[in-house]
Amino acid sequence: MKLRLLTGLCLSAALTFAAGFNMPAGKVTLKSAGALAFGPSGILFVGDSVGASIVALDVDDRTPGPAGASLEIKGVNEKIAAMLGTAADQILVQDVVVNPISHNVYISVSRGRGADAVPVILRATAAGKLTEVPLDNIKNASVSLPDSPTADRQRMETITSLKYADGRVFVAGLSNEEFSSSLRAIPFPFQTADKGTGIEIWHGSHGRFETQAPVRTFVPYEINHKTSILAAYTCTPLVTIPVSELKSGAKVKGTTIAELGNGNKPLDMIVYTKGGKHFILMANSKRGVMKLSGDNLEGYAPITKQTEVTGVPYETIASLKGVQHLDKFDDASALVLMGEGASLDLRTVPLP
Amino acid sequence: MLALAGAELVLAEGPAIHMDGGVFRVVGWQAGALPAAGWSALLSVYAGVGDVPPLLGTYSVEAGTLTFRPRFSLSPGMHVRAVFQPPGGPPVEAVFEIAKAAPLAATTRVAHVYPSTDILPANQLKLYIYFSAPMGRGDAWRHIRLLREDGSAVALPFLEIAQELWDRDNLRLTVLFDPGRIKRGLASLAEAGPALEQGKRYTLAISRDWLDGRGAVLADEYRKDFRVGPADRTPPEVATGQVTAPQAGGTDALVLHFPKPMDYALLQHSIAVTGPSGAMEGGVAVASDETEWRFTPHQAWTAGTYRIIVQTTLEDLAGNHIGRAFDVDTFDRVTKVVTQETVDVPFQVQ
Numbered sequence: 280m281k282l283r284l285l286t287g288l289c290l291s292a293a294l295t296f297a298a299g300f301n302m303p304a305g306k307v308t309l310k311s312a313g314a315l316a317f318g319p320s321g322i323l324f325v326g327d328s329v330g331a332s333i334v335a336l337d338v339d340d341r342t343p344g345p346a347g348a349s350l351e352i353k354g355v356n357e358k359i360a361a362m363l364g365t366a367a368d369q370i371l372v373q374d375v376v377v378n379p380i381s382h383n384v385y386i387s388v389s390r391g392r393g394a395d396a397v398p399v400i401l402r403a404t405a406a407g408k409l410t411e412v413p414l415d416n417i418k419n420a421s422v423s424l425p426d427s428p429t430a431d432r433q434r435m436e437t438i439t440s441l442k443y444a445d446g447r448v449f450v451a452g453l454s455n456e457e458f459s460s461s462l463r464a465i466p467f468p469f470q471t472a473d474k475g476t477g478i479e480i481w482h483g484s485h486g487r488f489e490t491q492a493p494v495r496t497f498v499p500y501e502i503n504h505k506t507s508i509l510a511a512y513t514c515t516p517l518v519t520i521p522v523s524e525l526k527s528g529a530k531v532k533g534t535t536i537a538e539l540g541n542g543n544k545p546l547d548m549i550v551y552t553k554g555g556k557h558f559i560l561m562a563n564s565k566r567g568v569m570k571l572s573g574d575n576l577e578g579y580a581p582i583t584k585q586t587e588v589t590g591v592p593y594e595t596i597a598s599l600k601g602v603q604h605l606d607k608f609d610d611a612s613a614l615v616l617m618g619e620g621a622s623l624d625l626r627t628v629p630l631p
Numbered sequence: 632m633l634a635l636a637g638a639e640l641v642l643a644e645g646p647a648i649h650m651d652g653g654v655f656r657v658v659g660w661q662a663g664a665l666p667a668a669g670w671s672a673l674l675s676v677y678a679g680v681g682d683v684p685p686l687l688g689t690y691s692v693e694a695g696t697l698t699f700r701p702r703f704s705l706s707p708g709m710h711v712r713a714v715f716q717p718p719g720g721p722p723v724e725a726v727f728e729i730a731k732a733a734p735l736a737a738t739t740r741v742a743h744v745y746p747s748t749d750i751l752p753a754n755q756l757k758l759y760i761y762f763s764a765p766m767g768r769g770d771a772w773r774h775i776r777l778l779r780e781d782g783s784a785v786a787l788p789f790l791e792i793a794q795e796l797w798d799r800d801n802l803r804l805t806v807l808f809d810p811g812r813i814k815r816g817l818a819s820l821a822e823a824g825p826a827l828e829q830g831k832r833y834t835l836a837i838s839r840d841w842l843d844g845r846g847a848v849l850a851d852e853y854r855k856d857f858r859v860g861p862a863d864r865t866p867p868e869v870a871t872g873q874v875t876a877p878q879a880g881g882t883d884a885l886v887l888h889f890p891k892p893m894d895y896a897l898l899q900h901s902i903a904v905t906g907p908s909g910a911m912e913g914g915v916a917v918a919s920d921e922t923e924w925r926f927t928p929h930q931a932w933t934a935g936t937y938r939i940i941v942q943t944t945l946e947d948l949a950g951n952h953i954g955r956a957f958d959v960d961t962f963d964r965v966t967k968v969v970t971q972e973t974v975d976v977p978f979q980v981q
Contacts, residue, residue: 313794328794329799357679357681357683358683358684360679361677361678361679361683361684361686362678362683362684362685362686362687363686363687363702363703364678364686364687364701364702364703364704364705364706364709365678365703365705365706365709366679366706366708366709369706371768371769373794389768389769390703392767392768392769392770392842392844393765393766393767393768393801393843393844393845394765394799394800394801394844395844396768397703409684411687411702432900433798433799433800433802433803433896434798434896434900435796435797435798435799437792437794437795437796437797438794439792439794453792453794453796453807454796455796455797455798455803455805455896456805456894456896456897457894457897457944457946458756458757458807458810458946458950458957459944490810490814490957490958492810495792513790513792513807513810513811514809514810514811514813514814514817514819516817538817538818538819543819544790544791546793564791564793565787603793
């Protein structure tokens, strides 16, 4: 069985992609910057929930990073606040992701907490230097999501997770009105005609109750040349869904492989390989960072009895407390944004 | 020689750093050619205390004066330190204290919490908290508590989404009860039990310490008391018998009555009216604890056949859609499956 994280594209493939994009350069005005994801060739996707759009930015960052690098920025939120001329409690760090080519870290930040908050994208190098990604003249493309907020309509879909796999940007969101479960699959390069129809995700509980199940966070992975997503529902089950089933307008039921218990909300997940075995590392809101075996994911019998609290075996990594965001840094390290008080640290940690 | 000029520490002779309108200028020094390392090699401005990176901003030379414009206006109360290193000369440092903001009046309130009713089903799905002015983001979950009758707090009753489900203007927060404690057959429900138990009384308490968009606390704590009825797993339906039709010639409201309260936000835009001349324009109001949808046309009713068109995405308080329950029990006999996107309710105006 072969399992790998899809964003870890090899460089030759990345350069081939780069030639094919031809995104025009221009000014990008984000209304908000939330979930981030890297696509092919160092293309950074930004989820703009307030603007109801996904923006692709060519951050022009394709120089391969050195092997074995590490990163540590203590008090990163305080440092970012200082760069933005304000106090740390006046910014919100929304997401952090690693460029799989350069291993530079990209951070989405909101300067301010009110409706007048300004989104900023920052880059952190392994040396710990923070710079702003200028949006005045950058190669970009964007796609609007349906139902954007209007003056007379308060509906808004908050983008909770964003990932790229197999030529599509997958967008998980949660509406502030109807309880729906649309996962969008948007082909990239963006095409005006195809904004990615919603896919209804359902949860079948023990073969009896079926409910719409919004996806909170997910990660694509590949098993035996078949790409699937590993997704955490807002109602706690962890499921797998083959990407081939994620077709526009489809109703898809994930296969439950674990139930991680009450109050345990997965925040971020990565997939990695160590010592020939495959693992999933998951940051949770209440129960710390969990390491799950990723071997034989497709071989787990779906959970069908309520007595089975967990399907896939897992262990909790005691040394990682207060992890808010998690991404794969390289083959040996994960990047975490962590902190249990007001001060947050951005650092690499060895993959457990 | 050092001299103190206001809050500004400057050399009595030679270059000095001035701040005017948030813009920093090196006066008494003629800017020459751009240094190889950029102007930031000569002038950096730091906001805050300790080892912080320099402020983001842009450099320019204006009439020979090296000028730095911060990317963002400096927040009130910031401690700012500017350092100028002239080539071959001693460094010049100036400290500025940005004036603190005047104390803010606590004027923002919770305007209303929907549902309005004080009896909620045990599988209540969401709450809408409306505020009188824009709120600050990123700190909601500390301030919203569900209290039992004895004052103890229910642990983790809500889906604590870090992004928080605000509307565009930060005037309304949508709070979802944790679906892991509502959906039947889940380990989390078996482990923690439901957040709301039938027959018990609760209080939704919203703390006064929650900061609004200006950074001021709320004017008051907000409390909503309610009791919990049985779980509702019956899909709502709409039929002509629920319609109070207006009379021709006037602009009285058309009223669609629901046998139970419906989702306030969805009622605003899930229902439309068409008549003999097509789609009707008018104002929508929601009344009687969200059991009445009222439509007042812009133009007088004329006699004829009309239709109320209800989107099946309209939900009741427990997230049951028109014609489809929130959680479908696949062991139950499915007597009616609604797959269409709208349901038409015809009525006559006479």
